[in-house]
Amino acid sequence: VVPELPEVETIARDLRARIVGARIARVELSGKPLRQRRRVDRSALERALAGHRIEAIDRRAKYLLVGMSSGETLLVHLGMSGRLALVSADLSRAAHTHAVFALEGGADELRFVDPRRFGTLVVRRTDNLDAAPELRGLGLDPTRAEFTAQALYARLRGTRGCDVKAFLLDQRRLAGVGNIYASEALYGAQIHPRAIANSLSRARARRLADAVRHVLERAVESRGTTFRDYLDAQGWEGENQHNLQVFMRDGQPCYRCGAKLRRIVQQARSTYYCPCCQR
DNA sequence: TAGAGCCTGCGG
DNA sequence: CCGCAGGCTCTA
Numbered sequence: 001v002v003p004e005l006p007e008v009e010t011i012a013r014d015l016r017a018r019i020v021g022a023r024i025a026r027v028e029l030s031g032k033p034l035r036q037r038r039r040v041d042r043s044a045l046e047r048a049l050a051g052h053r054i055e056a057i058d059r060r061a062k063y064l065l066v067g068m069s070s071g072e073t074l075l076v077h078l079g080m081s082g083r084l085a086l087v088s089a090d091l092s093r094a095a096h097t098h099a100v101f102a103l104e105g106g107a108d109e110l111r112f113v114d115p116r117r118f119g120t121l122v123v124r125r126t127d128n129l130d131a132a133p134e135l136r137g138l139g140l141d142p143t144r145a146e147f148t149a150q151a152l153y154a155r156l157r158g159t160r161g162c163d164v165k166a167f168l169l170d171q172r173r174l175a176g177v178g179n180i181y182a183s184e185a186l187y188g189a190q191i192h193p194r195a196i197a198n199s200l201s202r203a204r205a206r207r208l209a210d211a212v213r214h215v216l217e218r219a220v221e222s223r224g225t226t227f228r229d230y231l232d233a234q235g236w237e238g239e240n241q242h243n244l245q246v247f248m249r250d251g252q253p254c255y256r257c258g259a260k261l262r263r264i265v266q267q268a269r270s271t272y273y274c275p276c277c278q279r
Numbered sequence: 280t281a282g283a284g285c286c287t288g289c290g291g
Numbered sequence: 292c293c294g295c296a297g298g299c300t301c302t303a
Contacts, residue, residue: 081297115286116288152302171298177299227296268281
């Protein structure tokens with residue numbers, strides 16, 4: 001599991017094609033708290049979902065949005081280990097199944113499974129979604145038209161001495177990039193991960209914008225990256241692991257120059273890069 | 280803008 | 292046993 005923008009986008013597209021128009025008959029919850037020990041609001045989920053029709057499935061950054069005929073939207077964040085899958089109701093439930101949304105007719109269920117419980121399930125009013133605390137502070141979405149080299153440059157200039165890797169992971173500045181695609185985008189733009197964000201030139205900001213867009217688009221086309229156990233809504237693996245240039249390849253040769261790739265730790269997270277191609 | 284913390288599971 | 296994992300929040 002462990003999803004970034006392309007993995008969530010893949011799940012959103014699959015679910016949109018399969019369950020928009022369906023009615024949720026019943027909501028079952030494990031009762032265990034999720035992210036930051038917060039309890040899932042059982043009565044809010046039942047009120048917003050049970051007996052209502054699914055009208056839309058969207059994505060904002062790494063949030064999946066399920067718009068209901070009740071006028072409320074279910075926000076799902078998969079955290080590090082969350083999985084959302086549409087499965088036959090006869091199949092036995094996996095360990096750590098924290099929510100089951102039974103669809104009318106009884107054949108299929110949408111199940112939320114999350115061993116580490118870093119995920120989120122909350123309900124917010126659809127007519128005021130932008131004001132939801134989860135979405136309010138999100139930065140530029142790199143898959144939208146708003147994500148231009150200009151806009152990225154302005155955001156880079158707005159930082160105070162953080163390095164560019166930390167910038168890419170900060171969802172308040174750029175929303176949707178995670179640890180895999182941060183390393184991959186910096187490699188594509190040939191920028192060193194420890195470069196200071198606010199000192200990048202306009203030319204480098206443009207290269208970075210192009211690389212971020214390219215890396216994410218390619219990952220969506222490949223239906224996401226399956227490293228350990230990410231699976232889409234139908235339980236299938238992605239294919240983007242075959243496109244990765246640096247992630248988890250430390251010690252192996254750079255495909256471009258042959259130098260030995262390195263792994264460093266920034267903000268307590270691994271970064272992979274080529275010491276020769278990235279300056 | 281770091282660092283610890285939140286959780287479980289896996290691989291060395 | 293240890294470190295590590297594709298995320299985010301809260302604190303200093």
